[in-house]
């Protein structure tokens with residue numbers, strides 16, 4: 001059980017957070033034929049776009065209602081209308097996802113009502129699905145924006161009612177913001193192995209996986225199809241990944257009666273076991289031989305790798321669900337989480353993180369704690385590079401944004417196979433600097449770190465989950 | 466804030482030093498350059514973005530962004546502006562205003578405490594405080610907070626009024642320049658002065674480009690008193706008023722500072738560029754001439770000519786080996802402004818053909834230079850991504866030179882691309898920079914990967930049927 005600490009601060013130094021509207025934009029980008037639209041001033045969307053492109057190494061659409069000084073006084077409804085009509089006319093999207101920013105929320109207008117009235121009047125928008133999520137920067141972070149957008153999509157676009165009579169083989173997967181394209185592909189394959197067709201929402205594996213199209217498209221190409229969203233109610237079950245997807249899962253269940261299950265994490269042997277057991281259960285099928293093999297490969301990898309992870313001191317900085325997932329993974333292999341920093345306090349999972357305390361803070365909090373505790377590895381997104389550099393530590397990049405590594409969209413960490421390859425990646429980082437010993441290594445004052453197996457590491461707690 | 470900011474903006478739009486402005490009628494000028502953006506069809510950064518770009522290379526200062534999270538949170542640690550010393554500027558610092566702060570009107574208090582915290586923690590020579598949209602709208606008086614903090618803490622605190630909604634990135638550059646002029650330049654006297662002290666304006670030391678220029682200047686005995694702003698220190702900027710000559714490098718953006726330096730301190734300025742071989746020479750020559758006019762020894766002129774002759778010869782000689790790879794290769798130059806012509810001659814010298822050059826942000830003067838340089842100049846405005854993609858896909862060019870925004874248009878059309886704007890990791894300034902650019906072009910064009918990826922998949926018929934561009938060279 002971790003203690004949740006929120007230090008009182010006047011300035012955030014080296015933010016860990018990514019903004020709430022950015023989370024919403026990413027979720028919208030997981031829809032086929034989508035254009036996200038920020039309701040706010042021009043710069044907010046420009047920064048978000050640049051950041052998104054830095055991470056995905058892909059172009060992406062992202063528009064703005066371009067609120068200027070005049071509109072901050074008079075109100076932004078006209079700009080919203082003009083923007084919707086312009087985007088629909090110019091980019092011909094099937095879907096426009098609107099996310100509000102701090103500026104426009106500070107003014108405080110009734111956006112949902114504005115949108116309803118715009119849609120009623122402007123028939124140019126008849127063939128475009130428009131969804132709105134309230135996501136001011138001053139409340140929450142990446143996960144919140146993502147989750148709010150997904151919930152808004154479900155509430156506006158899913159055909160309500162019990163439709164499971166038609167149910168056969170469909171399963172819904174509500175992906176968290178921490179799932180990569182690689183994760184989603186892996187989950188889809190796992191479902192297929194049980195004869196299930198997975199509808200993934202949002203599906204960045206279709207839109208931002210880095211593919212080369214034959215045609216040029218100003219909106220997203222690939223992602224969840226609107227028809228599939230409408231038919232989410234036809235599934236036998238819904239899997240939601242991460243606590244932040246619980247509200248979306250509940251909304252879907254409320255609308256359609258499709259039972260849902262929230263998985264806190266899918267990384268690690270036990271979480272993967274739970275997923276496979278669930279899939280076997282709802283499909284009524286035996287676990288296929290190929291997946292059984294993957295499990296035994298993971299077990300073997302854990303045996304081979306635990307030497308290099310046991311007793312390691314890890315400093316973690318991530319949004320709540322990713323933080324929980326990573327901390328459970330590391331602790332489960334005998335590493336010790338000496339510093340855990342997260343972005344928002346909303347998540348009930350935070351107290352379950354196998355660390356003494358979880359700090360809601362920034363990368364400076366992480367840096368200071370990592371330094372004091374003598375961490376050997378920093379696990380956070382690319383902005384942690386400055387801290388890693390100053391402390392002379394290895395830096396494993398996870399989360400968003402990752403702009404100084406390539407191919408991050410294809411790194412899978414879920415299921416047996418994903419856990420296995422991630423485990424090898426981590427173990428190799430430690431293995432890389434086990435060199436030849438010199439006499440100095442045995443100076444009386446220094447005991448090699450890997451002998452420091454602490455008895456109270458949190459792996460046991462985790463296993464009992 | 467509003468009236469204050471409006472006055473500042475109006476003053477900037479009246480800038481007589483700006484070529485675009487000079488060519489406008491009185492009425493047009495009054496309207497300013499702030500076109501209302503089209504909702505749903507806007508691109509580009511906000512004024513805050515521009516201000517931060519212009520000031521962040523002051524490497525020993527803390528840059529504190531006052532506002533809700535996203536302004537700084539989504540943009541920090543983004544640009545490759547290099548430092549030879551302090552790294553304080555790389556910190557991402559923001560008051561990260563919460564809903565409660567905004568509702569309760571705690572912004573000013575938060576800001577003061579934030580300044581106090583960073584001063585205690587880093588003891589910087591100055592704190593730059595950036596105003597963003599929300600505090601500007603609710604009326605936080607950051608001038609008063611900065612004044613109060615500077616008094617109490619003894620550290621200069623510079624308010625930068627560039628809330629995003631005020632306008633574009635370019636306006637932000639100018640507002641940053643105004644902040645420097647109002648609060649920084651002239652506040653410190655340099656320890657020594659020399660007759661060859663200069664100020665460079667608008668050189669951000671992207672990927673270390675200033676370091677391609679500095680050695681040339683040093684060889685000539687020219688001292689860069691302050692570079693506004695690249696690899697800069699606060700105190701250097703504060704002493705800029707003692708320079709003899711100002712060179713404005715990134716054309717329009719900071720021209721207001723140059724003109725005011727002339728007005729108040731009598732420092733003559735000229736616009737020049739360190740992109741391109743002949744432009745580098747022209748810039749050095751002009752610098753030398755102006756310095757001599759202002760009292761530097763005559764010998765500087767001859768030394769400059771000798772250096773130019775030597776460096777040019779060396780550059781052309783180093784470019785020559787790349788000619789066989791680059792000969793007759795067709796380039797689209799999609800950048801605008803100074804770069805629409807300044808690198809043309811180097812590309813031509815390397816044997817390349819310029820299919821088109823974009824004149825999006827170019828002035829009439831820029832256009833005249835293109836016409837002088839090219840036999841059949843094909844100038845284009847801004848090209849929609851879809852069109853650019855089609856053009857590249859039809860195989861109308863062998864390589865695209867542009868900024869990051871059009872990168873994927875080229876790559877997805879399976880056409881080589883080279884970044885020549887601000888996000889790049891290569892330094893292209895001065896003589897060495899041009900050689901570097903040519904080498905990068907050759908590296909990109911001769912990469913066998915292009916041919917490999919353009920081959921159809923085994924299940925596709927042929928290049929023509931699959932709608933692939935014809936492979937340009939076997």
Ligand code: SF4
Pocket residue numbers: 040041042043044045047103511512513514532535536596597598599627628629630
């Ligand atoms: S437009 Fe305003 S709120 Fe948006 S990033 Fe720029 S300064 Fe911040």
